[in-house]
Amino acid sequence: MTDGTRPPVQDGGGIPDLDPVIHAQARLRVVSALSVLREDDRVTFPRLQVSLRMTAGNLSVHLRKLEDAGYVEVTKTHQGRTPATFVRLTRRGRLAFEQYQDALRALLNPSSRLEEMP
DSSP: OOOOOOOOBBOTTOOBBOOOHHHHHHHHHHHHHTTOOOTOOEHHHHHHHHHOOHHHHHHHHHHHHHHHTSEEEEEEEEETEEEEEEEEEOHHHHHHHHHHHHHHHHHHHHHHHHHHHO
Protein backbone atom coordinates (compact mmCIF):
# COMPACT_ATOMS: atom_id res chain seq x y z
CA MET A 1 0.00 0.00 0.00
CA THR A 2 1.20 3.51 -0.67
CA ASP A 3 0.62 4.93 2.82
CA GLY A 4 3.19 2.62 4.42
CA THR A 5 0.75 0.21 6.03
CA ARG A 6 0.87 -3.43 5.23
CA PRO A 7 -2.11 -5.55 4.28
CA PRO A 8 -2.83 -8.68 6.29
CA VAL A 9 -0.37 -11.41 5.37
CA GLN A 10 -1.82 -14.71 4.35
CA ASP A 11 -0.41 -18.17 4.78
CA GLY A 12 -0.43 -20.64 1.90
CA GLY A 13 -4.06 -21.58 2.61
CA GLY A 14 -5.43 -18.10 2.09
CA ILE A 15 -6.09 -17.59 5.79
CA PRO A 16 -5.20 -14.04 6.85
CA ASP A 17 -2.74 -13.59 9.70
CA LEU A 18 -3.68 -11.33 12.58
CA ASP A 19 -1.46 -8.29 13.10
CA PRO A 20 0.80 -9.33 16.03
CA VAL A 21 1.15 -5.74 17.23
CA ILE A 22 -2.61 -5.42 17.75
CA HIS A 23 -3.31 -9.06 18.63
CA ALA A 24 -1.78 -8.96 22.11
CA GLN A 25 -4.74 -8.71 24.49
CA ALA A 26 -3.72 -5.46 26.19
CA ARG A 27 -2.90 -3.72 22.91
CA LEU A 28 -6.14 -4.93 21.37
CA ARG A 29 -8.00 -3.34 24.29
CA VAL A 30 -6.09 -0.07 23.80
CA VAL A 31 -6.69 0.10 20.05
CA SER A 32 -10.33 -0.87 20.45
CA ALA A 33 -10.89 1.85 23.06
CA LEU A 34 -9.16 4.49 20.93
CA SER A 35 -11.01 3.46 17.76
CA VAL A 36 -14.32 4.78 19.11
CA LEU A 37 -12.92 8.31 19.19
CA ARG A 38 -13.25 10.54 16.15
CA GLU A 39 -10.14 10.60 13.97
CA ASP A 40 -8.59 13.74 15.49
CA ASP A 41 -9.79 13.20 19.07
CA ARG A 42 -7.46 12.16 21.84
CA VAL A 43 -7.79 10.96 25.40
CA THR A 44 -5.66 11.64 28.46
CA PHE A 45 -3.39 8.87 29.67
CA PRO A 46 -5.06 8.67 33.13
CA ARG A 47 -8.53 8.44 31.60
CA LEU A 48 -7.41 5.66 29.24
CA GLN A 49 -5.69 3.89 32.13
CA VAL A 50 -8.83 3.97 34.28
CA SER A 51 -11.14 2.91 31.46
CA LEU A 52 -8.91 -0.06 30.61
CA ARG A 53 -8.15 -0.91 34.25
CA MET A 54 -4.43 -1.14 33.52
CA THR A 55 -1.46 -0.05 35.59
CA ALA A 56 0.44 2.99 34.38
CA GLY A 57 3.53 0.88 33.70
CA ASN A 58 1.65 -1.77 31.74
CA LEU A 59 -0.23 0.80 29.67
CA SER A 60 3.01 2.68 28.96
CA VAL A 61 4.73 -0.45 27.66
CA HIS A 62 1.88 -1.30 25.31
CA LEU A 63 1.51 2.29 24.11
CA ARG A 64 5.21 2.31 23.26
CA LYS A 65 4.82 -0.80 21.07
CA LEU A 66 1.81 0.75 19.35
CA GLU A 67 3.65 4.03 18.94
CA ASP A 68 6.70 2.26 17.46
CA ALA A 69 4.38 0.68 14.89
CA GLY A 70 2.90 4.09 14.07
CA TYR A 71 -0.53 3.08 15.35
CA VAL A 72 -0.84 5.64 18.15
CA GLU A 73 0.49 9.09 18.82
CA VAL A 74 1.44 10.04 22.37
CA THR A 75 1.77 13.76 23.06
CA LYS A 76 3.25 15.06 26.30
CA THR A 77 2.43 18.66 27.19
CA HIS A 78 1.44 20.84 30.14
CA GLN A 79 -1.92 22.21 31.16
CA GLY A 80 -0.85 25.14 33.26
CA ARG A 81 1.86 23.69 35.47
CA THR A 82 0.50 20.18 35.36
CA PRO A 83 2.03 17.68 32.94
CA ALA A 84 -0.50 16.02 30.64
CA THR A 85 -0.17 13.07 28.28
CA PHE A 86 -2.62 12.63 25.43
CA VAL A 87 -3.10 9.52 23.29
CA ARG A 88 -4.80 9.16 19.92
CA LEU A 89 -5.13 6.49 17.26
CA THR A 90 -3.34 7.49 14.05
CA ARG A 91 -4.79 7.05 10.59
CA ARG A 92 -2.36 4.15 10.11
CA GLY A 93 -3.54 2.63 13.40
CA ARG A 94 -7.17 2.99 12.42
CA LEU A 95 -6.50 1.27 9.08
CA ALA A 96 -4.51 -1.50 10.78
CA PHE A 97 -7.38 -2.07 13.23
CA GLU A 98 -9.89 -2.24 10.36
CA GLN A 99 -7.66 -4.81 8.62
CA TYR A 100 -7.32 -6.72 11.88
CA GLN A 101 -11.11 -6.85 12.21
CA ASP A 102 -11.45 -8.03 8.59
CA ALA A 103 -8.86 -10.77 9.17
CA LEU A 104 -10.61 -11.85 12.37
CA ARG A 105 -13.97 -12.02 10.60
CA ALA A 106 -12.40 -14.17 7.87
CA LEU A 107 -10.97 -16.52 10.49
CA LEU A 108 -14.32 -16.76 12.27
CA ASN A 109 -16.22 -17.43 9.06
CA PRO A 110 -14.44 -20.39 7.47
CA SER A 111 -17.44 -21.22 5.27
CA SER A 112 -16.75 -18.17 3.09
CA ARG A 113 -13.21 -19.44 2.48
CA LEU A 114 -14.45 -22.95 1.69
CA GLU A 115 -16.90 -21.59 -0.88
CA GLU A 116 -14.04 -19.83 -2.69
CA MET A 117 -11.96 -23.01 -3.02
CA PRO A 118 -12.00 -24.82 -6.36
